Amino acid sequence: MMANPISRLIMTLGLVLGVMLAAPAAQAQVNPTQQSVNEGALLEALGSGGNVAGRITIPDESAGYLIKPDNKLWAALQGDTLHQISIWAVIGMVALLTLFYVLRGKIRVDGGLSGRKILRFNTIERFAHWTLASTFIILALSGLNLIIGKTVILPLLGEAAFGTLSAWGKIAHNYLAWPFMVALVMVLLLWVVHNIPNRLDLEWLKQGGGLVKKGVHPPAKKFNAGQKIIFWAVIAGGAALSYTGVMLLFPAEAGTPADWQFFQTIHALTAAVLSAIIIAHIYIGSVGMEGAFDAMGTGEVDENWAKEHHSLWVEEVKGSKASKGRTQPAE
Amino acid sequence: MARMKFLCDADRCIECNACVTACKNEHEVPWGINRRRVVTINDGLPGERSVSMACMHCTDAPCAAVCPVSCFYTTDDGVVLHNKDTCIGCGYCAYACPFGAPQYPQTANFGTRGKMDKCTYCSGGPEPDMSQAEYVKYGSNRLAEGKLPLCAEMCSTKSLLAGDGDIIAEIYRERVITRGYGSGAWGWRTAYGETVTV
Numbered sequence: 001m002m003a004n005p006i007s008r009l010i011m012t013l014g015l016v017l018g019v020m021l022a023a024p025a026a027q028a029q030v031n032p033t034q035q036s037v038n039e040g041a042l043l044e045a046l047g048s049g050g051n052v053a054g055r056i057t058i059p060d061e062s063a064g065y066l067i068k069p070d071n072k073l074w075a076a077l078q079g080d081t082l083h084q085i086s087i088w089a090v091i092g093m094v095a096l097l098t099l100f101y102v103l104r105g106k107i108r109v110d111g112g113l114s115g116r117k118i119l120r121f122n123t124i125e126r127f128a129h130w131t132l133a134s135t136f137i138i139l140a141l142s143g144l145n146l147i148i149g150k151t152v153i154l155p156l157l158g159e160a161a162f163g164t165l166s167a168w169g170k171i172a173h174n175y176l177a178w179p180f181m182v183a184l185v186m187v188l189l190l191w192v193v194h195n196i197p198n199r200l201d202l203e204w205l206k207q208g209g210g211l212v213k214k215g216v217h218p219p220a221k222k223f224n225a226g227q228k229i230i231f232w233a234v235i236a237g238g239a240a241l242s243y244t245g246v247m248l249l250f251p252a253e254a255g256t257p258a259d260w261q262f263f264q265t266i267h268a269l270t271a272a273v274l275s276a277i278i279i280a281h282i283y284i285g286s287v288g289m290e291g292a293f294d295a296m297g298t299g300e301v302d303e304n305w306a307k308e309h310h311s312l313w314v315e316e317v318k319g320s321k322a323s324k325g326r327t328q329p330a331e
Numbered sequence: 332m333a334r335m336k337f338l339c340d341a342d343r344c345i346e347c348n349a350c351v352t353a354c355k356n357e358h359e360v361p362w363g364i365n366r367r368r369v370v371t372i373n374d375g376l377p378g379e380r381s382v383s384m385a386c387m388h389c390t391d392a393p394c395a396a397v398c399p400v401s402c403f404y405t406t407d408d409g410v411v412l413h414n415k416d417t418c419i420g421c422g423y424c425a426y427a428c429p430f431g432a433p434q435y436p437q438t439a440n441f442g443t444r445g446k447m448d449k450c451t452y453c454s455g456g457p458e459p460d461m462s463q464a465e466y467v468k469y470g471s472n473r474l475a476e477g478k479l480p481l482c483a484e485m486c487s488t489k490s491l492l493a494g495d496g497d498i499i500a501e502i503y504r505e506r507v508i509t510r511g512y513g514s515g516a517w518g519w520r521t522a523y524g525e526t527v528t529v
Contacts (some may be wrong), residue, residue, distance in 0.1 A: 034511065034512045035377055035378040036378040036380050037373045039341075040515050054372040054373070054374060055374040056368060056371075060365065063370070064370055066372065066382055067429055067430060067517070067518055070429075071426070071428060072393045072427065072429055072521070074397070074426065075396040075427050078396075078397045145399075146400075149399060150398075154400070154401060162400065163402070163418070163419070166400045166419045169419075170419045170420070170421060251425075257426050257428075260422070260426040261426050
């Protein structure tokens with residue numbers, strides 16, 4: 001009976017002693033406060049494009065990304081490289097066309113105007129073309145403003161007016177993108193059958209499309225190889241612009257900042273290239289060639305123009321008209 | 332002139348989110364926008380740390396470099412501010428920011444982004460200091476009143492420091508030397524290209 005309290009006391013003492021001895025030893029091994037994540041180590045461990053991220057208590061999950069160091073890399077590309085490319089694409093093409101105009105002049109109809117007209121593009125085709133064209137021009141100008149506006153227009157207008165202009169430009173860009181996409185699909189459906197590349201195109205390209213030399217007119221159907229190049233550039237470029245543009249309109253659905261930067265870069269590069277191509281297209285469809293504008297203006301072209309630039313197409317049209325009009329001879 | 336910076340001593344942050352709440356209240360920040368937030372790294376693991384983060388007011392700020400309408404400007408105190416009258420809400424600054432600072436209220440139809448909103452270091456915008464117009468767009472201008480940002484001023488553990496970069500770096504350095512450890516000046520390397528070495 002006596003041994004019990006004594007043994008209990010010894011046990012308690014031993015336990016206290018044990019804890020006292022063990023505590024410093026455990027502390028020497030691990031200091032829970034000292035052991036912590038370290039910013040420097042986390043940053044060094046990051047691969048390219050990596051983020052320092054953690055848990056967040058607000059609903060916006062993207063706020064959990066604490067530091068995204070590589071986000072800064074895009075600044076130089078966007079603020080400088082794309083700026084340069086866009087300017088040189090536009091200025092370069094304008095310079096090239098000016099040079100071409102000086103050397104070659106306006107391409108005339110060699111045989112002179114006949115006065116007889118052939119329907120080249122019907123109302124639906126012209127509607128699709130001009131919807132695409134007018135929205136593209138506003139989209140291109142409002143987009144170009146975002147790239148070069150701050151160096152070109154801002155000094156002219158001042159910050160307040162430039163801000164208002166750019167805000168309207170952004171609204172136009174956001175909303176006109178939709179009719180642009182509708183017209184792009186229309187143009188694709190209307191003209192894709194006429195734009196399948198074939199052997200005639202090689203010959204057309206070999207002869208430089210008759211652009212360089214006077215009096216040279218390689219045969220072509222409804223669309224020649226040059227127009228096919230424009231067509232596919234517009235379809236491919238327009239599709240790329242549409243896809244990246246929609247992603248930029250709805251960034252929450254598009255992904256992370258790295259994705260947004262990628263889409264913006266593709267969007268800007270495609271826009272620069274396509275703008276240059278379209279400037280050339282506008283040139284040849286207006287001041288560059290006599291009789292060309294009528295095709296999209298009234299829809300009816302001069303017969304001599306058509307014979308020179310789309311000889312096989314004229315034969316097709318005349319042939320079908322003739323066969324329709326022909327009556328079966330009596331037996 | 333001072334070069335204003337934030338420094339979050341994560342070894343002191345207890346993730347109380349008072350800085351977040353104080354900021355929202357002081358500036359009457361719109362719904363859905365957090366100019367400041369607290370992120371917990373390695374949550375639930377030994378050595379987890381919480382970091383309070385807002386706009387770091389970078390040197391050579393990438394948001395300013397990508398802004399298509401040049402609406403950003405840096406004050407004499409090194410604070411990066413923006414003009415909401417010029418801002419078109421394109422979102423580029425949010426693409427470029429390493430800290431997720433720029434945010435956009437949903438103001439128009441189809442979820443169109445409104446004018447960007449971010450931490451102003453409690454120093455308003457381009458309007459006259461402490462004017463009503465400035466308050467409506469950017470919140471209060473404590474710097475003009477001779478005060479530091481509220482988030483740091485009311486931090487109960489003095490984890491979040493605001494003030495001249497050299498001074499707060501020195502305070503942090505002393506703390507690290509005294510207690511023998513520190514998880515680093517979060518974001519400094521990315522924002523200023525330098526960190527606080529002890």
